[in-house]
Amino acid sequence: MIVTAMDVYKLLPKTNCGICGEASCMAFATKLSEKEMELSLCTQMMDEELEKLKNILAPAVSEVTIGTGDKAITIGGDEVLYRYELTYYNPTALVVDVSDDLEESELEERVKTIKDTEFERTGEKLTLDAIAIRNKSGNSEKFVETVKKVKDANLPLLLCSFNPDSMKAALKIVGSDRPLIYATTEYNIEEMAALALEYDCPITLFIPNDLDKMKELSNVLRSKGIKDIVLDPGTFVDAGIGDSLDNFIMIRRQAIEENDEDFRFPIMGVPAVTWISSKEDKVTTGMREATIAATLMNKYADILIMHGADIWELIPVLTLRQSLYTDPRKPQAVDPGIYEFGDVNENSPVLMTTNFALTYYTVEGDLKSGNVNCYLLVLDTGGRAVDVSVAGNQLNAKSVTDLIRNSGIENGVNHQKLIIPGLAAPVSGEIEDESGWEVMVGPRDSSGIPDFLTEKW
Numbered sequence: 051m052i053v054t055a056m057d058v059y060k061l062l063p064k065t066n067c068g069i070c071g072e073a074s075c076m077a078f079a080t081k082l083s084e085k086e087m088e089l090s091l092c093t094q095m096m097d098e099e100l101e102k103l104k105n106i107l108a109p110a111v112s113e114v115t116i117g118t119g120d121k122a123i124t125i126g127g128d129e130v131l132y133r134y135e136l137t138y139y140n141p142t143a144l145v146v147d148v149s150d151d152l153e154e155s156e157l158e159e160r161v162k163t164i165k166d167t168e169f170e171r172t173g174e175k176l177t178l179d180a181i182a183i184r185n186k187s188g189n190s191e192k193f194v195e196t197v198k199k200v201k202d203a204n205l206p207l208l209l210c211s212f213n214p215d216s217m218k219a220a221l222k223i224v225g226s227d228r229p230l231i232y233a234t235t236e237y238n239i240e241e242m243a244a245l246a247l248e249y250d251c252p253i254t255l256f257i258p259n260d261l262d263k264m265k266e267l268s269n270v271l272r273s274k275g276i277k278d279i280v281l282d283p284g285t286f287v288d289a290g291i292g293d294s295l296d297n298f299i300m301i302r303r304q305a306i307e308e309n310d311e312d313f314r315f316p317i318m319g320v321p322a323v324t325w326i327s328s329k330e331d332k333v334t335t336g337m338r339e340a341t342i343a344a345t346l347m348n349k350y351a352d353i354l355i356m357h358g359a360d361i362w363e364l365i366p367v368l369t370l371r372q373s374l375y376t377d378p379r380k381p382q383a384v385d386p387g388i389y390e391f392g393d394v395n396e397n398s399p400v401l402m403t404t405n406f407a408l409t410y411y412t413v414e415g416d417l418k419s420g421n422v423n424c425y426l427l428v429l430d431t432g433g434r435a436v437d438v439s440v441a442g443n444q445l446n447a448k449s450v451t452d453l454i455r456n457s458g459i460e461n462g463v464n465h466q467k468l469i470i471p472g473l474a475a476p477v478s479g480e481i482e483d484e485s486g487w488e489v490m491v492g493p494r495d496s497s498g499i500p501d502f503l504t505e506k507w
């Protein structure tokens with residue numbers, strides 16, 4: 051159920067006291083319903099209304115936090131089945147595994163790779179979120195030794211063992227760091243639940259392909275007072291991903307449409323199983339794993355354990371995550387104003403573009419890779435691209451003239467020439483008339499800027 055600002059407003063004190071930092075209760079209600087403010091900022095609530103508000107603001111899918119401090123990750127928190135209905139909250143956590151049978155040097159190298167994985171796209175650094183430590187050896191001591199070594203990586207951990215003794219031994223080392231226990235099953239639920247309670251750690255319930263059993267055991271965990279549960283209905287890859295996908299969709303539908311308390315938890319997928327039965331080469335297996343990860347992320351996976359750690363495999367998964375978890379209600383924008391590239395002086399060319407993030411970072415990339423020395427004026431079009439803002443009249447003679455006047459560029463150069471994007475050609479004459487600057491129409495594609503400047507500047 052989507053909570054509206056009016057639903058929230060009805061329960062607020064309506065005194066417009068301003069203590070929360072907003073001018074009115076309605077403004078606070080609007081931000082609260084859009085998860086832009088915390089309920090605790092209103093200190094004027096009566097207990098009864100406060101409880102009611104907490105209940106209606108609780109997301110359909112519970113939030114679960116793994117790890118502590120600034121590296122902690124929160125998963126879940128979604129309210130809707132389809133992103134266009136609202137937005138998706140808390141990006142899918144991407145986790146890569148290590149196992150306790152690796153040689154020390156292999157383990158060190160793999161942990162370093164996981165920590166160092168970073169890919170920049172549209173101004174955002176995309177990274178991995180956590181490390182899953184598998185008790186592949188079946189030996190508690192080896193598991194503990196590996197946990198001790200990986201602990202220093204300072205990333206949230208998933209402890210992967212079905213053996214309660216191994217889990218207990220590992221939790222003695224890192225229990226206070228709030229690792230995710232993976233996993234409890236119908237066979238170890240008493241011991242694992244006791245550990246989750248003792249160490250106050252989130253726990254994964256692994257029930258492959260049996261949602262009735264999953265519901266029953268989720269209820270058992272909840273009845274013990276465990277609130278932080280992650281559901282893993284199994285990731286089946288050999289006969290295609292269909293069964294897994296069906297289970298993911300049914301769990302999320304039960305949570306959001308039926309408000310079924312036993313399913314209101316984040317879902318885990320384990321594309322890493324692709325490697326277990328694969329008879330293909332490394333590249334083919336890695337591509338298959340990435341495809342499975344992308345498929346499950348599209349259909350509600352809140353956390354994914356992967357095995358492939360090559361950047362070429364991770365880039366499409368990281369990129370998809372970034373795209374899925376942008377807010378469709380807010381255009382992605384950069385700050386408008388004046389930007390400098392390379393060594394600029396009073397003779398440097400002055401280019402212009404809009405503040406749509408994808409446009410800006412494409413232009414930025416082309417200017418940097420072309421070693422261009424220039425000023426770039428970035429127009430506030432509300433995060434719209436050049437052609438869209440010409441059509442919508444955000445890019446017009448007045449807005450560009452205001453940008454020239456207010457940016458201070460007139461003090462930085464000894465000429466009055468502005469290079470506008472090729473897609474803004476229809477308004478070039480108007481800009482020239484209004485601003486008094488000579489307008490040069492640049493290429494339609496920013497990759498052509500370096501050659502354009504060589505020929506015409």
Ligand code: SF4
Pocket residue numbers: 062063064065066067068069070071072073074075078079091092093094095
């Ligand atoms: S603190 Fe509470 S009562 Fe005061 S303006 Fe904000 S929402 Fe309204």
